[in-house]
Amino acid sequence: MIKKDSIRQNGQILEHDGYSGEGDIRLELIRDSTIDLGSFPIILSQPGSLMIPIRISSDFGVQAVATITYAGGRDAHCHLDSFNPGVIGTPFPMNSTLSGFGTAILEATKIGVEDFNDYLRDIHEDWQMVLNIRDIHQQSISEIIDEIDTSVYLGPPDGTTLYDLSQHSDDIVVVSCCATTDSLSLEDNIFRTAPTDAYLGASLARLMSYNDIQVILPVWTDTIQKNEYLNHIIEAFEEEGGTVDEGVIQQEGLTLGELAPQIEEHLKLLTDNYGADTVAVVTLPTHFVDFMQTMSEYPQANTVRWFGTDLLARNSDIIQNNASRTLASNSGFTTLQMEGVGLHLDDIRQRLASSTGMITTHDMLAAYESAWILGLAMQYTEY
The missing domain is CATH 3.40.50.2300 (Response regulator)
Structure with missing residues (x-):
């Protein structure tokens, strides 16, 4: 099953009908400007790539993304990646001198995920964000990545572990709330909601x-x-x-x-x-x-x-x-206080303080916001 308007061409939304059926889906690349999965082959009007999220069935846990890269003429390449929808790797420090900080930031992240999942239920989406939490002081980053079947991560909140995560694999997307180290400001798949040093x-x-x-x-x-x-x-x-x-x-x-x-x-x-x-x-x-x-x-x-x-x-x-x-x-x-803004800021600040037993810092607010940023990105891309 391919949901309506779920295909992205070079990252941009393509308007198309949905497709539901069994067996092979035949994909052909020709020069035109129309995409209609029900009646016509999929069309690329120019060199680039298509990302096609596919749900195998409504009760099957694994989804797939077919990515087609088209260079011109008859030269096109397709590869299929499977993933568990909504599973988020969450490596955090929970047993060290950073334990107070790590615990508070993780709690803020959880609350952000809970609120985003409420939002998904309100708009009748059929998926939820699920945190797979691991203690980086009990396992190495390599062990965590090998055990968690996901390419999407919230955290870690510190620059050293974030760097280790980025070096382990290129095929990941990471949103970190609090790692401010300036040397991490690279053109990669690491996104941070905190300003750099x-x-x-x-x-x-x-x-x-x-x-x-x-x-x-x-x-x-x-x-x-x-x-x-x-x-x-x-x-x-x-x-x-x-x-x-x-x-x-x-x-x-x-x-x-x-x-x-x-x-x-x-x-x-x-x-x-x-x-x-x-x-x-x-x-x-x-x-x-x-x-x-x-x-x-x-x-x-x-x-x-x-x-x-x-x-x-x-x-x-x-x-x-x-x-x-x-x-x-x-x-x-x-x-130096990085102040938050927003209609619900006071309510969120009070909830974070109540849950953690600490005065709400901008790092906690950034952790809460990170969950929403990643969730909305996943929703937009039909991940």
């Missing part, structure tokens, strides 16, 4: 410049992702005319608390030269609240501004601890 870094730099900050002291942990993010912040801030101190880096084996005296010394030199009201700490540490608690005991740290990345936006742990709350108040601590 380049965009986020430039936005934070402009925010600091807008707040009359002239010099920044970077404090960060030494990871590939944070180094890349910080480089974008530095480049954009210098383009805004600002000055960047060499900063304080947390090497492996050192805690940021152990580096506190060094940070305080840097801040004293900068405030003596530039004035406390134009100096800011830009921080990308791993254990941020613990770091703020330690730095709250240093007087110079309480006189300058503090800025954080989107990773710290709406982090309620900061205000639940007296020491970190004091430093945040004294320093006018500001994070």
Whole structure:
């Protein structure tokens, strides 16, 4: 059975009647401009490709897509791909230092899928999105891909695992909510609903410049992702005319608390030269609240501004601890918040907060939205 208007020519909808029957479907390619599956052969009017979704029967779980590529003359190639409709691979971190983040993002993804499935039922579609969830700390990406019979994925939310997934197979489509690593901005089948580190870094730099900050002291942990993010912040801030101190880096084996005296010394030199009201700490540490608690005991740290990345936006742990709350108040601590929009934003935000027990972040909203983006794309392409 071929549903009406389900065939795509070079990605574009073709208007045609539906076809229902048994046995072979004869496909011929000739020069014309009409497609009618009931009476005529399928026609390609120009070189390109046809994607034809085929349902074997209404009660059979597997569907197929016949893809015909036509180069010209009598040269055409056809291949048939089978798939389980609606099955979505969902690799997430659920047992590590990222477990809180991974669990919250997965929960937001589930809620997005639930709402999209409600939408499908309301419009009487005959398929649903089904998540096949796997823990990336229990299985490798290779094992997950080999075991899940799908070429469509929601997640993973982190750049490293997303890169591994993209390297394993070319024949996949991935929508990731939260992987911001700029090096993943390639022309491939990876789509992300979060801005890249380049965009986020430039936005934070402009925010600091807008707040009359002239010099920044970077404090960060030494990871590939944070180094890349910080480089974008530095480049954009210098383009805004600002000055960047060499900063304080947390090497492996050192805690940021152990580096506190060094940070305080840097801040004293900068405030003596530039004035406390134009100096800011830009921080990308791993254990941020613990770091703020330690730095709250240093007087110079309480006189300058503090800025954080989107990773710290709406982090309620900061205000639940007296020491970190004091430093945040004294320093006018500001994070980069990517705000959502939409008629149902407040309702969705409240539902995500209720379900996760956490303040809703833009990453959670992006995860919810990713489910809808992928679902609508599947619906549009008759996947």
